[in-house]
Amino acid sequence: MKETRLGDFEETLLLLVGILEKEAYAFKIAEEFESQTKRSTSIGAVHSTLNRLSDKGFLTSEMGAATAERGGRRKRIYSITASGQRALQDSRDFKLSLWKQFPAFAGDLNFSA
Amino acid sequence: MNKKQNHITPPRLAQKLLLLFLKEELAEEVQGDLEEKFYQTVNHHSLFRAKRNYWFQVINYIRPFALKRNRSYQSKPITMFRHNFKVSTRQMLNNKGYSAINVFGLALGMTVAMLIGLWVHDELTFNQYHEEYDTTYQLLRQENGSKGRYTSEWFYTGMGALLKETLPHKLENLLMSKGTPFSRVLAHGDKKLSFSGLYAESHFPSFFGLDMKYGNEDGLNDLYSIMLSESTAKKLFGDQNPVGELISMDITDQYMVSGVYFDLPKNSEFSGTDYLSSYKTFFAKWPERLNIWDNMNTKVYAKIQPGNDLEELNEQINGLFIPRLAETSKERDPNYLLHPMSQWHTTTFVEGVLGKNQTYRYIWMYGFLGVFVLTLACINFMNLSTARSEKRAKEVGVRKTLGSLRQQLISQFYLESFLYSFLAFVLSLLLLKALLPWFNHTSAKDIVPPWQVSTFWLACISFIIFTTLIAGSYPAAYLSSFKPINALRGGLKFGKRATTPRKVLVVFQFLISVMLIIGSITINNQIQEAKNRPIGYSPNGMISISPTSPNYHKNRAVLRQEILNTGMVTEVGFSNYSITNDRGWNNGFRWDGMDPAFDESFNTVHITEGFAEAMGMEFIAGRNFDPTRIADKNGIILNESALQAMQLEDPIGMVITYDPSWAEAANFTIVGVVKDMIKASPFEQTRQSVMFNSEDKRYTAYMYMRLNPDVSASESLSAIEQVFNEILPEAPFDYRFADDDYNKKFEAEIRISDLAIFFTILAILISCLGLFGLSAFVAEQKTKEIGIRKVLGASILHLWQLLSKEFAVLVLTASIIAIPIAHYFLEDWLSTYELRTKLSWDIFAFAGLGGLAITLITVSYQSLKAALANPVDSLRTE
Numbered sequence: 008m009k010e011t012r013l014g015d016f017e018e019t020l021l022l023l024v025g026i027l028e029k030e031a032y033a034f035k036i037a038e039e040f041e042s043q044t045k046r047s048t049s050i051g052a053v054h055s056t057l058n059r060l061s062d063k064g065f066l067t068s069e070m071g072a073a074t075a076e077r078g079g080r081r082k083r084i085y086s087i088t089a090s091g092q093r094a095l096q097d098s099r100d101f102k103l104s105l106w107k108q109f110p111a112f113a114g115d116l117n118f119s120a
Numbered sequence: 121m122n123k124k125q126n127h128i129t130p131p132r133l134a135q136k137l138l139l140l141f142l143k144e145e146l147a148e149e150v151q152g153d154l155e156e157k158f159y160q161t162v163n164h165h166s167l168f169r170a171k172r173n174y175w176f177q178v179i180n181y182i183r184p185f186a187l188k189r190n191r192s193y194q195s196k197p198i199t200m201f202r203h204n205f206k207v208s209t210r211q212m213l214n215n216k217g218y219s220a221i222n223v224f225g226l227a228l229g230m231t232v233a234m235l236i237g238l239w240v241h242d243e244l245t246f247n248q249y250h251e252e253y254d255t256t257y258q259l260l261r262q263e264n265g266s267k268g269r270y271t272s273e274w275f276y277t278g279m280g281a282l283l284k285e286t287l288p289h290k291l292e293n294l295l296m297s298k299g300t301p302f303s304r305v306l307a308h309g310d311k312k313l314s315f316s317g318l319y320a321e322s323h324f325p326s327f328f329g330l331d332m333k334y335g336n337e338d339g340l341n342d343l344y345s346i347m348l349s350e351s352t353a354k355k356l357f358g359d360q361n362p363v364g365e366l367i368s369m370d371i372t373d374q375y376m377v378s379g380v381y382f383d384l385p386k387n388s389e390f391s392g393t394d395y396l397s398s399y400k401t402f403f404a405k406w407p408e409r410l411n412i413w414d415n416m417n418t419k420v421y422a423k424i425q426p427g428n429d430l431e432e433l434n435e436q437i438n439g440l441f442i443p444r445l446a447e448t449s450k451e452r453d454p455n456y457l458l459h460p461m462s463q464w465h466t467t468t469f470v471e472g473v474l475g476k477n478q479t480y481r482y483i484w485m486y487g488f489l490g491v492f493v494l495t496l497a498c499i500n501f502m503n504l505s506t507a508r509s510e511k512r513a514k515e516v517g518v519r520k521t522l523g524s525l526r527q528q529l530i531s532q533f534y535l536e537s538f539l540y541s542f543l544a545f546v547l548s549l550l551l552l553k554a555l556l557p558w559f560n561h562t563s564a565k566d567i568v569p570p571w572q573v574s575t576f577w578l579a580c581i582s583f584i585i586f587t588t589l590i591a592g593s594y595p596a597a598y599l600s601s602f603k604p605i606n607a608l609r610g611g612l613k614f615g616k617r618a619t620t621p622r623k624v625l626v627v628f629q630f631l632i633s634v635m636l637i638i639g640s641i642t643i644n645n646q647i648q649e650a651k652n653r654p655i656g657y658s659p660n661g662m663i664s665i666s667p668t669s670p671n672y673h674k675n676r677a678v679l680r681q682e683i684l685n686t687g688m689v690t691e692v693g694f695s696n697y698s699i700t701n702d703r704g705w706n707n708g709f710r711w712d713g714m715d716p717a718f719d720e721s722f723n724t725v726h727i728t729e730g731f732a733e734a735m736g737m738e739f740i741a742g743r744n745f746d747p748t749r750i751a752d753k754n755g756i757i758l759n760e761s762a763l764q765a766m767q768l769e770d771p772i773g774m775v776i777t778y779d780p781s782w783a784e785a786a787n788f789t790i791v792g793v794v795k796d797m798i799k800a801s802p803f804e805q806t807r808q809s810v811m812f813n814s815e816d817k818r819y820t821a822y823m824y825m826r827l828n829p830d831v832s833a834s835e836s837l838s839a840i841e842q843v844f845n846e847i848l849p850e851a852p853f854d855y856r857f858a859d860d861d862y863n864k865k866f867e868a869e870i871r872i873s874d875l876a877i878f879f880t881i882l883a884i885l886i887s888c889l890g891l892f893g894l895s896a897f898v899a900e901q902k903t904k905e906i907g908i909r910k911v912l913g914a915s916i917l918h919l920w921q922l923l924s925k926e927f928a929v930l931v932l933t934a935s936i937i938a939i940p941i942a943h944y945f946l947e948d949w950l951s952t953y954e955l956r957t958k959l960s961w962d963i964f965a966f967a968g969l970g971g972l973a974i975t976l977i978t979v980s981y982q983s984l985k986a987a988l989a990n991p992v993d994s995l996r997t998e
Contacts, residue, residue, distance in 0.1 A: 032149070032153065033149070033150075033153045034152075034153035034154075034156045034157055037157075038157075038160075049176065049177055049180035049181075050150075050153050050154060050157060050177050050180070050181075051177060051179075051180035051181035051182075051183055051186070052180060052183075054150065054153075054181070054185075054186070055183045055185050055186070058185045059185070070148075070149070073152075074156075076155070076156050076159050076160075077151075077152035077153070077155050077156050078151070078152065078155050080148050080149070080151055080152030080155070081148060081149065081152065082149055082152055082153065083149040
């Protein structure tokens with residue numbers, strides 16, 4: 008079996024794929040990552056992780072349409088699979104349960120699902 | 121997009137790099153993403169930043185997931201390998217002639233490289249047989265002499281003793297040695313033979329780290345003990361252990377054998393030392409001579425541990441010695457220094473200055489030659505492989521059409537080139553084994569085949585891999601890149617670019633060949649020049665012997681008379697120095713009308729009755745000594761050079777005063793003048809020489825006999841031996857032929873000549889192989905042209921010209937470049953000789969024309985083959 012736990016970077020990318028929907032290809036994901044997190048990355052690093060997530064079965068991909076600014080080349084559009092969504096939820100639930108056990112914040116925080 | 125952006129593109133190099141490593145299936149999406157990023161950066165920031173970022177992105181794609189896989193997952197590697205192997209061997213067998221030439225050429229190159237490599241290794245490890253090679257030093261002495269500042273290795277025994285006493289902590293293990301070999305007759309039972317050996321302090325064996333076969337290194341501690349080399353022991357005792365046996369030396373003394381050491385290798389300073397005995401024994405009768413300051417008769421060696429300052433040590437030694445010297449010695453400005461063993465073989469002192477010697481130059485020269493030959497062979501190999509490439513183009517086309525990956529084609533070509541170089545390697549090992557005895561003989565070496573040396577195999581393996589990669593890379597990279605459609609259509613064209621490097625190569629190869637031809641001829645001419653000089657006496661039919669017996673001098677007259685009585689010799693004479701060297705120099709000659717500034721020394725030799733006749737000296741004025749005239753006791757004979765040096769017009773009857781520092785002055789009358797005799801090197805001018813008439817036993821060490829020309833040599837020798845053995849039964853009949861001794865003077869030059877001829881032949885062979893390959897290539901290229909010309913009525917001669925002219929021009933170019941270079945090097949080489957042959961134009965012309973002739977013969981094979989081919993066949997090929 009492949010490793011199915013999510014790393015921080017992986018989790019973020021997975022979420023970004025969900026957010027970008029039809030525009031979820033490596034370049035856009037990298038751009039979105041940089042603008043949302045204010046951290047820099049490279050397309051190669053993003054592509055490599057997307058590839059790994061696909062291997063784990065959290066993502067699927069297919070070649071999309073070609074546009075002129077890419078020199079007429081097609082792009083690979085990624086989308087989240089059911090097991091990808093489950094992994095995201097598991098991750099969130101796990102963290103929530105951890106937060107709830109945190110006495111200093113337990114009363115003040117209000118998480119909405 | 122607007123027009124402006126069409127001109128702005130991502131950096132080309134980065135794009136190429138990306139495609140080089142990126143998986144093909146990822147190329148589209150990745151290129152697209154990066155381009156989008158690029159244009160976005162251009163719009164938002166600057167072009168520079170965009171380019172920099174593009175590079176950054178490309179570099180960041182070097183990740184395992186994105187890299188190309190080298191192996192194809194579809195095929196089974198073993199099956200593929202077997203297939204490649206089969207195809208390669210079939211290729212080889214289909215073109216037997218071509219394969220043979222290719223393999224043979226490479227094998228020749230490898231063999232030469234191995235031989236030279238072994239030779240260089242042997243020279244570089246000179247003296248390394250001795251333990252503590254790095255810390256061993258010899259003490260040297262420099263003084264001003266009449267012929268400039270000279271360097272000597274001889275010292276007073278007192279000097280060694282003083283150093284031992286005062287600097288024992290720095291000069292560890294100081295050793296004194298007689299250094300020069302002593303020729304002595306060793307006898308055991310009925311075996312008596314001459315050997316040359318050394319007397320040294322008794323720790324010589326441990327100092328120089330001899331390998332003992334029997335006994336141990338301390339064996340020389342006892343008085344009258346002797347150690348024998350393995351080969352000496354074998355000659356005297358056969359295979360038995362001789363330790364404890366008694367042997368007699370020169371009949372007078374009995375020595376006890378205390379050990380046997382393995383023979384010292386030829387690349388050792390002390391090679392050829394047949395026996396060793398101690399200083400104590402040498403000076404047994406005068407023990408005080410082990411510490412005296414009046415006779416420079418010992419060499420001094422010492423061990424100096426690293427970390428000691430050599431300069432400081434030299435100064436200390438100078439400070440110790442100089443105050444103790446006599447005033448006359450101090451005037452010669454003496455200087456003492458330590459000379460490390462690692463430099464003994466490759467350095468020499470000229471006018472007191474340390475410099476590299478001839479050996480060192482030869483090491484470099486041969487090293488370069490080896491690398492050259494090997495490189496040429498390698499390039500030829502590559503060339504011949506690629507010249508065949510057009511033949512293989514279709515094969516590549518078919519394979520590619522059937523789905524062969526480029527990777528597989530590349531491995532096919534590499535495997536093929538590996539097979540060739542491996543075969544060549546095996547062949548070169550056989551050649552090495554066959555040639556090594558001859559090479560050892562010619563170069564006076566004792567090189568053993570390095571079969572057990574792991575570094576040798578390592579070097580060979582890396583060389584095979586290297587050759588495989590070099591020779592295989594061109595076809596692998598070039599042929600595999602063919603587009604199948606072009607390859608199959610047969611329209612493959614090699615432009616001018618493909619032939620230019622080959623032409624340069626041909627010029628380069630013939631440059632070396634022509635230079636070597638010129639060199640070989642010149643070396644040979646130089647030898648002939650010296651050989652053709654009048655010798656001044658006749659070495660043929662003359663034997664010499666230097667009897668080693670204490671009874672020799674008292675029986676000398678009887679010996680001479682008895683040998684003459686046999687009728688086997690026509691004359692017998694004696695002298696104090698050998699005719700084949702020019703030892704014995706003295707000054708102190710005065711005569712009337714002498715130039716007061718004249719202070720040159722003369723070679724002084726003492727000869728007896730019969731010497732001039734036995735020698736065959738040629739008188740140009742006056743006469744020989746006459747034993748019946750008492751006045752001739754004070755007569756002298758001059759040689760022609762002496763006559764010239766003294767500037768005498770009418771020498772006969774002139775009186776000359778001889779006043780050497782070590783004897784009383786006396787007057788001598790000139791009775792005769794002889795032609796110059798070549799005694800020293802035949803490449804040097806003969807020097808002025810004076811011969812005295814003497815029957816004194818001090819002056820008769822060498823005996824010369826002129827054999828009766830009417831009797832065969834074997835018959836006369838056995839008769840002489842019989843007489844000799846009757847009168848001097850204790851001495852071996854160790855005669856030598858004078859002409860053999862004379863010819864030895866040419867040994868060094870003949871060695872160079874033999875090696876030069878060997879390398880010349882090899883260089884020509886290898887160049888011809890290269891040329892052969894190139895002409896085949898060119899002929900192949902022009903197949904159709906020739907066909908059409910033939911159809912249109914061109915003659916065979918015309919076609920032959922068409923194909924050969926180009927090569928003739930190349931070789932002529934090579935000759936024109938080679939001549940000045942060869943001239944320069946040979947002038948340099950000849951300048952080391954006093955008498956030298958002329959570098960005349962006909963040698964250069966001969967070498968150039970010879971090169972041209974060889975070229976035309978080689979090329980004609982291919983060009984005639986092409987010219988004679990039926991045009992129907994050549995035009996049909998499509």
